[in-house]
Amino acid sequence: xxxxxxxxxxxxxxxxxxxxxxxxxxxxxxxxxxxxxxxxxxxxxxxxxxxxxxxxxxxxxxxxxxxxxxxxxxxxxxxxxxxxxxxxxxxxxxxxxxxxxxxxxxxxxxxxxxxxxxxxxxxxxxxxxxxxxxxxxxxxxxxxxxxxxxxxxxxxxxxxxxxxxxxxxxxxxxxxxxxxxxxxxxxxxxxxxxxxxxxxxxxxxxxxxxxxxxxxxxxxxxxxxxxxxxxxxxxxxxxxxxxxxxxxxxxxxxxxxxxxxxxxxxxxxxxxxxxxxxxxxxxxxxxxxxxxxxxxxxxxxxxxxxxxxxxxxxxxxxxxxxxxxxxxxxxxxxxxxxxxxxxxxxxxxxxxxxxxxxxxxxxxxxxxxxxxxxxxxxxxxxxxxxxxxxxxxxxxxxxxxxxxxxxxxxxxxxxxxxxxxxxxxxxxxxxxxxxxxxxxxxxxxxxxxxxxxxxxxxxxxxxxxxxxxxxxxxxxxxxxxxxxxxxxxxxxxxxxxxxxxxxxxxxxxxxxxxxxxxxxxxxxxxxxxxxxxxxxxxxxxxxxxxxxxxxxxxxx
Amino acid sequence: xxxxxxxxxxxxxxxxxxxxxxxxxxxxxxxxxxxxxxxxxxxxxxxxxxxxxxxxxxxxxxxxxxxxxxxxxxxxxxxxxxxxxxxxxxxxxxxxxxxxxxxxxxxxxxxxxxxxxxxxxxxxxxxxxxxxxxxxxxxxxxxxxxxxxxxxxxxxxxxxxxxxxxxxxxxxxxxxxxxxxxxxxxxxxxxxxxxxxxxxxxxxxxxxxxxxxxxxxxxxxxxxxxxxxxxxxxxxxxxxxxxxxxxxxxxxxxxxxxxxxxxxxxxxxxxxxxxxxx
Numbered sequence: 001x002x003x004x005x006x007x008x009x010x011x012x013x014x015x016x017x018x019x020x021x022x023x024x025x026x027x028x029x030x031x032x033x034x035x036x037x038x039x040x041x042x043x044x045x046x047x048x049x050x051x052x053x054x055x056x057x058x059x060x061x062x063x064x065x066x067x068x069x070x071x072x073x074x075x076x077x078x079x080x081x082x083x084x085x086x087x088x089x090x091x092x093x094x095x096x097x098x099x100x101x102x103x104x105x106x107x108x109x110x111x112x113x114x115x116x117x118x119x120x121x122x123x124x125x126x127x128x129x130x131x132x133x134x135x136x137x138x139x140x141x142x143x144x145x146x147x148x149x150x151x152x153x154x155x156x157x158x159x160x161x162x163x164x165x166x167x168x169x170x171x172x173x174x175x176x177x178x179x180x181x182x183x184x185x186x187x188x189x190x191x192x193x194x195x196x197x198x199x200x201x202x203x204x205x206x207x208x209x210x211x212x213x214x215x216x217x218x219x220x221x222x223x224x225x226x227x228x229x230x231x232x233x234x235x236x237x238x239x240x241x242x243x244x245x246x247x248x249x250x251x252x253x254x255x256x257x258x259x260x261x262x263x264x265x266x267x268x269x270x271x272x273x274x275x276x277x278x279x280x281x282x283x284x285x286x287x288x289x290x291x292x293x294x295x296x297x298x299x300x301x302x303x304x305x306x307x308x309x310x311x312x313x314x315x316x317x318x319x320x321x322x323x324x325x326x327x328x329x330x331x332x333x334x335x336x337x338x339x340x341x342x343x344x345x346x347x348x349x350x351x352x353x354x355x356x357x358x359x360x361x362x363x364x365x366x367x368x369x370x371x372x373x374x375x376x377x378x379x380x381x382x383x384x385x386x387x388x389x390x391x392x393x394x395x396x397x398x399x400x401x402x403x404x405x406x407x408x409x410x411x412x413x414x415x416x417x418x419x420x421x422x423x424x425x426x427x428x429x430x431x432x433x434x435x436x437x438x439x440x441x442x443x444x445x446x447x448x449x450x451x452x453x454x455x456x457x458x459x460x461x462x463x464x465x466x467x468x469x470x471x472x473x474x475x476x477x478x479x480x481x482x483x484x485x486x487x488x489x490x491x492x493x494x495x496x497x498x499x500x501x502x503x504x505x506x507x508x509x510x511x512x513x514x515x516x517x518x519x520x521x522x523x524x525x526x527x528x529x530x531x532x533x534x535x536x537x538x539x540x541x542x543x544x545x546x547x548x549x550x551x552x553x554x555x556x
Numbered sequence: 557x558x559x560x561x562x563x564x565x566x567x568x569x570x571x572x573x574x575x576x577x578x579x580x581x582x583x584x585x586x587x588x589x590x591x592x593x594x595x596x597x598x599x600x601x602x603x604x605x606x607x608x609x610x611x612x613x614x615x616x617x618x619x620x621x622x623x624x625x626x627x628x629x630x631x632x633x634x635x636x637x638x639x640x641x642x643x644x645x646x647x648x649x650x651x652x653x654x655x656x657x658x659x660x661x662x663x664x665x666x667x668x669x670x671x672x673x674x675x676x677x678x679x680x681x682x683x684x685x686x687x688x689x690x691x692x693x694x695x696x697x698x699x700x701x702x703x704x705x706x707x708x709x710x711x712x713x714x715x716x717x718x719x720x721x722x723x724x725x726x727x728x729x730x731x732x733x734x735x736x737x738x739x740x741x742x743x744x745x746x747x748x749x750x751x752x753x754x755x756x757x758x759x760x761x762x763x764x765x766x767x768x769x770x771x772x773x774x775x776x777x778x779x780x781x782x783x784x785x786x787x788x789x790x791x792x793x794x795x796x797x798x799x800x801x802x803x804x805x806x807x808x809x810x811x812x813x814x815x816x817x818x819x820x821x822x823x824x825x826x827x828x829x830x831x832x833x834x
Contacts, residue, residue, distance in 0.1 A: 196647055384674040386659045387666045393645045393656045400643035404657040405631035
């Protein structure tokens with residue numbers, strides 16, 4: 001309908017220019033700034049002096065108390081959503097001639113805006129307004145400086161990504177000024193995350209799934225083989241979300257960017273430094289892991305939404321400053337030579353070609369599968385170990401965890417390290433899979449999509465990661481839909497968006513979680529029945545079945 | 557001789573002095589009650605000594621200075637606490653809740669464990685569950701428990717760390733009279749086994765009944781301390797709880813706005829001995 005090309009937007013504001021202090025400036029810039037300030041003032045007045053504003057502030061502070069006071073938090077929230085959409089739309093229309101209108105630039109304008117919101121602690125309108133204007137000015141100054149002759153260049157062009165880096169650094173400063181180590185007494189850090197069931201059995205489902213996938217890799221035709229390999233790599237990346245978001249409750253958007261970093265580093269280690277196969281992968285994975293840990297440490301003081309915002313900024317900074325920088329990455333892509341162990345090619349072009357004799361080789365599929373199985377087992381087992389319990393303790397309640405002797409920062413750093421390692425390992429497999437690494441596969445928008453898939457699959461469970469992997473871009477499910485029903489990938493994405501909303505409302509623990517609950521309820525029903533018959537056989541009068549948990553109890 | 561020592565503890569929120577110049581001593585195996593009207597600063601005191609709130613002054617445990625240590629480091633040195641609203645780890649079972657405090661491995665060990673099989677819980681977990689009478693709920697999830705049971709799990713979680721001292725923030729709130737008496741018996745047993753306890757509670761029957769020593773806070777200051785029998789008759793304490801009019805033998809009934817009707821156990825009305833201490 002609109003296409004990916006930038007669209008022309010007609011100017012609504014006057015387009016003549018004025019000369020201020022010797023510089024010619026279009027007059028609409030001043031009008032726009034004035035409008036932004038006017039909107040901020042109007043909103044300030046609205047929230048301060050009207051009944052609607054009072055209701056909004058009450059509902060945001062304490063929904064239950066607002067409910068008891070006769071307010072409806074739902075309608076208040078709906079009205080505010082409409083208001084914010086109206087303002088965003090209005091400013092979008094007015095600013096369209098200045099910024100580029102395409103499918104990527106405009107959505108990512110949200111990141112500098114979120115930086116301003118972080119400075120304001122998501123509450124102060126006037127700080128948000130002035131910080132927003134200042135950030136805009138600083139970005140323009142960076143852009144101006146980049147046109148100067150002394151500015152560092154990359155292949156004749158100005159160094160990319162410095163604006164994004166600036167935003168990330170500003171956010172970190174904002175968090176150090178405003179953030180606190182632990183939430184204070186009475187501070188609401190409620191974020192309903194789906195439950196994390198304790199896996200009873202690990203080995204049996206793991207062996208079954210691995211055997212099934214291995215068989216499929218041999219018998220499937222080449223295109224499905226490729227889709228299955230893509231699914232497995234997608235599942236590995238989602239495993240990193242299971243650790244950082246599912247277990248520790250920290251929403252990190254930068255995992256895919258870490259994958260990309262590992263892929264690029266692998267290319268450099270393999271082609272530039274000629275480091276042989278297992279060592280170059282290890283080196284690339286560890287280097288990207290270090291980057292992830294460093295970014296995680298700088299965001300230790302934030303929780304929930306703010307952390308999502310910071311890691312989104314970090315992902316953008318990596319994308320712009322590293323991936324589009326031609327001396328490191330570049331949009332054209334860098335080649336990754338196939339992995340060779342003792343002279344045997346293990347890559348997609350390996351000699352063994354399955355039943356149909358085409359690429360990709362099942363051998364590479366086995367390599368990916370073994371990494372996926374090992375990491376999946378590790379993550380599932382993690383839930384049963386002491387570190388896993390401490391991660392969940394931090395997720396439930398950081399204050400209580402600290403008082404229980406848990407080093408909250410340490411647990412978070414450990415989670416960032418494990419999660420970054422998994423994402424980085426996936427990135428190296430990605431590089432081998434396509435024989436090259438390019439920036440377009442690791443964008444922040446793709447990362448957000450992947451988190452969506454993770455939620456639909458079930459972000460707290462390994463089985464959820466597998467489901468998410470099967471649904472992700474170019475994976476088995478979209479490929480089958482395309483091949484059999486002619487449904488293109490973009491429609492599958494739309495469907496995923498809709499099902500994400502349905503998931504959040506009806507079934508917050510995802511497909512895997514729903515499956516687990518059904519199984520538990522069945523088990524409990526069986527146990528209750530067995531207890532009842534036992535009780536009836538022994539002493540018909542006593543209510544022995546009461547001690548057995550009812551299905552409803554276990555399901556919750 | 558005192559194992560837990562707090563000296564000139566002070567906490568301010570903005571210009572408000574939530575605590576000023578509080579001193580407190582607890583000996584090994586001693587059960588000390590910390591009481592005072594709502595808003596006196598009792599919970600702030602526990603937050604400050606456990607490291608969840610920044611404070612002035614000095615906190616010492618077994619002669620070691622804990623001042624400036626983060627909360628988890630204090631906990632690992634034997635300073636445990638419970639919370640007014642239990643604050644259990646909702647995603648973990650009761651046993652797992654206790655294991656979080658009972659297991660404090662080094663980082664290398666903890667990382668090594670993630671590659672191993674699952675391990676049985678340490679004996680401290682079963683001991684703590686038995687002490688609080690919670691054996692039947694070992695595998696329950698916190699969401700399945702009643703308010704009173706959640707409180708007990710909170711105490712058991714603190715006890716599972718085998719600490720030197722536990723600060724109990726209103727453990728009896730939400731318990732009925734028999735449950736409260738039962739809790740008192742169990743707490744007394746814990747103290748007699750050598751773990752010092754600092755008990756904050758509004759249930760005066762419980763506090764007067766089991767404590768060796770009382771400290772009374774009002775407006776962030778210590779206004780009285782001593783054995784329960786003496787504190788009960790202290791004029792300042794009665795004034796703090798019942799208002800100045802209660803000290804005078806008046807015909808008007810004592811206002812009863814949520815504060816206990818008397819500091820004496822089971823005897824309603826103004827303590828008859830009040831004028832004597834005046």
